[in-house]
Amino acid sequence: MPASFPRFAAIVRLCLLAAGGAALLVASAAQGAEPAGVDFANDVLPLFQAKCVQCHGAAKHESGLRLDHRESAWKGGDSGPAIVPGKSGESELLSRVASDDEFTRMPPVDEGDPLTPEQIAIVRRWIDAGAEWPDAVAGSLRIQSDHWAYQPVRRPEPPAVKRADWPRNDIDRFVLAKLEAAEIAPSPAADRYTLIKRLSYDLIGLPPTPAEVDAFVNDESPDAYEQLVDRLLASQHFGERWGRHWLDKARYADSDGYEKDNARPTAWRYRDWVIDAINRDLPFDRFTVEQLAGDLLPDAGPMEQLATAFHRQTLTNTEGGVDQEQFRHEALFDRVATTGTVWLGLTIGCAQCHSHKYDAITHTEYYRFLAFFNNGDETTLPVAISEEAAARYDREHPLWQSELKELEARLASLRAEWAERVPEWEERVRAELAEAAEAEKDKVVPAEIAKIFAVELRSRTDAQRNSLVDHLARDDQDYQQARAALDRHKKQPPAEGYHKVAVLAQRPSPRKSHVLRRGDFLQPAEEVPPDVLQVLHEFQPRAPDKMPDRLDLARWIVAADNPLTPRVAVNHVWANLFGEGLVPTLNDFGVRGERPTHPELLDWLADEFRRLGWGRKQLIRTIVTSATYRQSSRHRPELAERDPLNRLLHRQNRFRVEAEIVRDLYLAASGLLSPKVGGPSVFPPMPADVAALSYANNFKWTTSEGEDRYRRGMYTFFKRTAPHPALMTFDCPDANTTNVKRDRSNTPLQALSTLNNETFIEAAQALARRVLTAEGSTTDAERLALAFRLCATRPPDEYEAQRLNDLLEINRGYYQEHADDAKKLAGDEYRLDDVGVEESAAWTATSRIVLNLDEVITRE
Secondary structure (H helix, E strand, O other): OOHHHHHHHHHHHHHHHHHHHHHHHHHHHHOOOOOOOOHHHHHHHHHHHHOOOOOOOOOEEHHHOOOHHHHHHHHHHEEEOOOOOOOOHHHHHHHHHOOOOOOOOOOOHHHHHOHHHHHHHHHHHHHHHOOOHHHHHOOOOOOOOOOHHHHOOOOOOOOOOOOOOOOOOHHHHHHHHHHHOOOOOOOEOHHHHHHHHHHHHHHHHOOHHHHHHHHHHHOOOHHHHHHHHHHEEEEOOHHHHHHHHHHHOOOOOOEEOOOOOEEEOOHHHHHHHHHHHHHHHOOOHHHHHHHHHHHHHOOHHHHHHHHHHHHHHHOOOOOOOOHHHHHHHHHHHHHHHHHHHHHHHHHHHHHOOOOOOOOOOOHHHHHHHHHHHEEEEEEEEEOOHHHHHHHHHHHHHHHHHHHHHHHHHHHHHHHHHHOHHHHHHHHHHEEEEEEOOOOHHHHOOOOHHHHOOOOOHHHHHHHHHHHHHHHHHOHHHHHHHHHHHHHHHHHHOOOEEEEEEEEEEEEOOOOOOOEHHHHOOOOEEEEEEEOOOOOOOOOOOOOOOOOOHHHHHHHHHHOOOOOOOOHHHHHHHHHHHHHHOOOOOOOOOOOOOOOOOHHHHHHHHHHHHHHHHOOHHHHHHHHOOOOOEEOOOOOOOOOOOOOOOOOOOOOOOOOOOOOOHHHHHHHHHOOOOOOOOOOOEEEOOOOOHHHHHOOOOOOOOOOHHHHHHHOOHHHOOOOOOOOHHHHHHOOOOOOOOOOOOOOOOOOOHHHHHHHHHHHHHHHHHHHHHHHHHOOOOEEEHHHHHHHHHHOOOOOOOOHHHHHHHHHHHHHHHHHHOOOOHHHHHHOOOOOOOOOOOOHHHHHHHHHHHHHHHOOOOOOO
């Protein structure tokens, strides 16, 4: 059926045209031989408005067809021109409105009454007369949709509230106004233990130390909270925490993907660029431009060019037989979808094969948008490992290269001399081989040389010719010394000074871009220039007389009149600080997405973000210093039915931290975590059966040693086809596509992992050692309290302290009777010489339970 369907459809279309023509003839006869002229504004436009634009207008254009705008109507939709001026019989529009077939008639049967014969006749006469559409009613493509997300960002005035003592900034006035309208009081502020834990988890992804907790809890200064916020924002670990959020969007990984999934040994340079950019608070608009088009900036240096590695995080297919043009298009599709999701909050990718079913994005517009990326080629960029390394390499490499050429020339000269002797020698050896017995042939010449003799002279490779010379000159001292000197020199190159990093670079000569029918790169249709989505703000390229490029696109994305980018960006930040966005559908601000719970607050934040110079840190500071953020997250049963999802923000939200942070918290509490920021990816312990997964043994997971074994989770080597199980267990995204909102599940496997995984067991052993050796903790009660504070931030209450003491005593009793189990659990590396094996095991078992409290990996 699929193969014959186009022919079948063509036959149906001809039948429909015939039926439509018959209907029009009937209508024409009913009106008389000479129907009156048609005025577009008075006769045709009202029909379009009444019958068509609901599905073919600015907000929604089914099949890519718009009938609210002249140029769009003439251009038609996914099926081609809908109106052919002067030829009503060839106009798809007429055939559809005149059809008697309920499956093809427009409007559809379930969406409105059909046009009357008189109305059909009006459309026919208008088309046959040339389809005149006066300039006065031509319409405009720009900002015609009434969808909230496409409207300009306006800074609203914070509303008046009754409880004037609660707000700490304008955010709280927007939130409180809605609460008061619902007659709901906000929750009280969280206690100081919870606040410092919340801020530490949110801003740096690490637990506060007991000393930091005590300093904050006992600080009576009026700005103690603000000082804490500023200290955490200034921490080098802030860039790690918020950089990981961005890497989800960038679909960062350390391997190519697909079956071979080859390693990308320098991918981490982009990850480190992100961390550094966030730590130095690179304004978000510049952060955007550098990643989309850093190579096109007038002042582009290595770091700006490195930023374009954002779009080199696409998968790379190195399978044999891959059509490289097909793969190139797959990468382009990914770049379009990622850009649309991350910055615009739109599902642009849905228009790859046909016009978007719901949003105002046509099939043609999709490929105009894609054309920006079509002129960017994948390449590599030499990026200095360090200033010292690069300077040394630049100084030493030319000298090494010069000496290499001299040695190669010396060997080539000697090789040429010996090559002249090869024919005579080969003839003599062939004669000896012919006379030698089969068993004696190896004594005449090695088997590998004899095999070369069997190859015709003109078919021999350079390597084979060199092998003959090497064998013939094996006893020549000058030749062997020259060859050895060259080999030694090649093995001693200067220390590498640069990393080769995958980036994008603009082509010197642009490609032609085409609409691809059904998204098939083998079916190019009309050529299209680079352009943006017409439902949004005006596009103003730098040079109107030149083809727009990625820098023009990037600047359009962060333009002052773009209504989406600031809204989407602040919504992402809000979601990271509250667990949910003001727009719950973070990836979809289109007509099918959810409306914002606090639209005025969203616009205020979007405008504030731009007013702050797109500063991420200042935006975050504004949010976390609000009373809304400081609320307790305690569940309020009385509101379970009135506000079950906490959409009114009557409290803070309580949620489990991300996969990488789970491990970070364990390592930090135990004292094992390395504070080092940046650098190559590392290989923490992984189950052997998972580590062994690779294509044809092309990759080996070698467990890191020393400090690298205990790096933060974001530095764990991420292999797309075999991610670290601990990350996957806690819902880490797969990195094949962009991710703006992680899933959060709650499964038994998670508890089993933190109880039994090698890394988490090691953390329990180290925590036991830490509390047993801590200064000032000499009694069981003091040590248990310290363990609890290291893990949960706060001190245990009386009931918790008693339960922990009971648990320790139970463990002591068990391991006194089970020496073998004690030895296994205590291990050798963290056991203290002056503490018995049984006592070490008891403390390890107790520490493991403290670490496994839900409170430890939950952001309160």
